Amino acid sequence: MKRIPESLIQDIRNKTDIVDFISRYLPLNRKGKNYWGVCPFHDDNDPSMSVSQDKQIYKCFVCNHGGNVFQFVQDYEKINFIDAVIKVGESINLDLSEYQGSTPEVDPKLAQYYTIMEEAQSFLQYQLRSEQGKEALNLLYERGYNDDILEHFGVGVALTSVSLSKFLLAKSYTSDDLVDVNLSRWMDEDLRDVFFDRLMFPIHNKHGKIVAYSGRAIARESTIKYINTSNTPIYVKGEVVYNSHRAKNPARHQQSIIVCEGVTDVFAFTIAGHDNVVSLLGVAGTDQQIQEVSQLNKSVILAFDGDGAGQAATFAIGKKFKRMHCEVHIWYNDSGLDPDDLLREHGQSAISDGLENKIAWLDYVMYYAIGTYGLNSFENKKKVAEFVLEELKHEDHLAQDYYMNLIADKTNLDVSILSGMLHNKQQKQERKISVVQTHKQRRISATIPEQTLLKQMLGSKEAAYRYRDALGFFIDDSAQNLGLLILDAYRIESQIQAADLLSKSMDEEVRDLLFHIEASTIPSDFDQKVFDENIRIIKRRLDNMGMDQLKQDSINQFDIGNKAEILVKAILKKREGENK
Template sequence: MALTPQWLDELRMRTTLSAVVGRSVRLTKAGREFKACCPFHQENTPSFYVNDEKGFYHCFGCEAHGDAIRWLTDQRGMPFMDAVKELAAEAGMEVPAPDPQAARRAEKRASLHDVTAAAQDWFMEKLRSRDGARAREYLAGRGFSDATMREFGFGYAPDSKQAMQRDLSRFDEAMLVESGMRIETDDGTHYDRFRDRLMLPIHDQRGRVIAFGGRILADRQGVAKYLNSPDTPLFDKGRTLYNLHRAAPAARAANRLIVVEGYMDAVALADAGIREVVAPLGTALTEAQIELLWRQVERPILCFDGDNAGQRAAMRAISRALPLLRPSHSLAIVRLPAGLDPDDLVKQKGVGALEALLEKPDSLLNALWTFEKNRAPLDSPEAKAGLKARLLEHIEAVQHPDIRSLYKRELLERFSSFAFPPRPPRDFSKPGKPPFGRFEAKSRSVDPRTRDRIKAAMAGGARDALLAGVIAGFLRFPEQIAAHESALSAFAARDPKAGPAIDSLLIAAETLDLQGHLPISPNEGLPALPETSFFAFLDEGTDPDEAREELAEAVSLLVERPALEAALAQATARFETDPEGAFAEQQRLLRKKLEFETRLGQMASRRAATKARQNSAAQGIGPADGMNMD
């Protein structure tokens, strides 16, 4: 089978080594690594370490060392190909089929590495020659140290269409074209791709030259300032990060990784002493590049230019990252001063100014909110509705359910605070009966029609205690109405009896100051809930944050139930035409209904626990008081 080095590197990159080793060895977290007693020899003190970032394990006692493939062959005794197949299946990769041509292609890629390495030596030689004088002047003007220029391998491509072919004639023309060094036209003529440009080599993670980037030395109309190698068998610009092979060790030491827009910014920051810097290669940050970043640190920092183009590039990266977000893995964003790139900031204000920004980066959520809020004037209800629609679109892009829920809550709360700002204080001096006798006397009033609709719903004329409890909860926490507006509207559309009450709540929320966290009080009070109610969010002693979370759960149940009941009714109606299918569907829905009732029961249990704590506190009983310790 033709397993190329590139394919095997991809397999190792997609495999989490600690997960493979952890199936047969008990691992303990030790900083950025895992440790255990070595499975290859007897020991009492752990000397066996697994490093996911570097992709290998190592024992300091017996010197056992290897990657995921080596683990399966040495520790589990699997044949090499069986180990590869097992890891590939878990990584979602197809093992290449037996193909002599694939072997020849792998051999060709090895030869292409020879071409790019020779081209790098040639570019560096030309920089030192008479032809490279202007390139050396440019570098001197940028202020790069000699050590930086040597480390990053600066070179020069002469202003000639045939210079490389003449000096590297030991390589076939086809190889020069396939490596991206030369261009073949439709009529069969060939010429050098890079001409009169300052050259920088692009490396893979193993430090091999796989491509080049070239910068013009003087701005010329119609000529691109930067030119990169095309995609080749060696180089995929969407899966490569410039300078990663140098930045990765520095990132592990600094526990941070910085992403800038271009490779010259990366070089400039390295020259200033900030070495954990990478850059994409002429494209927006891709999903594959984000995964590469997360293999180094959990929260890489995007440090793009302060102009509009730089902020749009940051926003494109955020949009690409949203579907990939998972616990502890995100992006941080640094907003540079307008019109400055990282190199400009360091030169004008010193490296300390940039370090100050890097120490306090913005979160992905904050950056998303700020960008969308500032994207266009929000001077009309339509514009504000457009902001909400864009936020919801971003929220729906998040695939992880917990992260999506948290983003939704946070962003909609921010939107509510922005769209419904505090109004002038109202006069609450007139006496009024607090709803349910549980809320503070100071509260807000609504108009009589709203009062009557809400009273009708809570009096049992619409549904039951669940609906009444949810309405009561929103009367107590009206600032939460906007966050649940979509769910409430959907429920009102399904339930014509409850619809008027829900609509009245939404209208009341739009006409009241929701920033003061005061309850809504209808003018004549409301029917009291039965003492057996299981809604802890209506008890004064419940923590406000816990109460709001339970209110959200109650809303979810309220919206879920009519859809479940409708589906059950449809399944029952199908019995005459499709008895087997209808029965299976009915059983599935009945299980869901049982889950629904279980969730209601859990709410009752939580309320009972809350009441017990409140009673104990009132009686001065501590958590352990009264417990039989025998």
């Protein structure tokens, strides 16, 4: 594997906004200078993780997890540093394929399952074009799907209750494997197909591999309209977003992603010329699905069914996307029809008009609140106000002012009272965060003079070189290691940040010290007088510990191996002094 140059790693980090990147994984809310979110690295209920846009680092004040954007990806995705750099690089559209390691080995069993699903797909598509599949094909034509759409989405048909199982067994796959991927099941000691007399819509994972099926009944009188693949070793319901592998590039080019409920709703938008569309395969919207969609694009248009369940899902899922810092709009649809039926009854223009006239999130919140509670009594008006204010507390002042006046107009409640209610909600949120900020941190062993020098060294190359020439050695182990990291960084760069150092390997104690110094109120600007005074303080302590000569030998030694040997002697001598 080709090594990624240090300069490229640095460039990727500099071009990546850590707040924007972490927002792809979890919701962040701005409080003061920093952003706060629920820490994903421990059982966290209140926001305890702070993300600094200025310093480009994150830190949990409970479990002490922290680092730069690469460290976050490593810990969250459970991948190595190089893969994390590549993943972050891809987010800013850099092609780092030349640095990609060899393709990781795939579990042979999983590879077998994927192959079975591909074989099944070929058979189901073949059946649709066979003589026996004509009824199903005509039904699809009647619903407005042409051959291009059927081919694009890989639509097939499952006919009799044994045809797919027999085909796959003849290809030498075992019955156990067919049951494992939920294509077959045992019934009265006979192997039967899970799907039969159904139109078959393949479901792919984000890498484009077929992992499941959604089967729609061909017979109109069927009491079960859809059945879907159960959880298998390659498919877990709630972890897959339908059509995400196809929508990835269109979402980037069209700068938005349309999210709907069902498979055929995706067909409807695609037919109308909007291929930046995915489905959640229902209205649950798990955290994993929300995260995957938000990584496709941060501008989300929700297009669920127009019935009551669809309206409730729009609000619930919209809130999840808002917590992921997405810009949320609602596809305008006053017909009460789902996208698939709307396309057939009113044509492609109805789909496109709904996108053109999309509704802003807070306008929808107002509409939904009034539709839910009504305005026919004081109590209901109060509920409407509370409902909307809860969503307003995370918005900017301009949006708050506009919608508070709108609420006042709709409910006849006094706007000053509404303002007070909103202020109380915000104060409660801020009190939660202030409790997190005062959480007791891990003990730092470096002395204040050492911390002061290190803070100035982080902010000034001149300070770092003056330390090297005048002292070159810290008493505390973690301070010493951090000092060496800073000096090493200045060999390449004229300016550095803590986030730069966090890309390097370091002990937990050094990492904690770095975070502590960054969060401290110690000035980072180089001050000659303060700097010299702290050098003198550390020198006096070194003299008292009988280490001055060893320290001086280290400064004067140019051979790296000899320098390291002398430093080891100094450290041992220091520890002897501490144990007396």
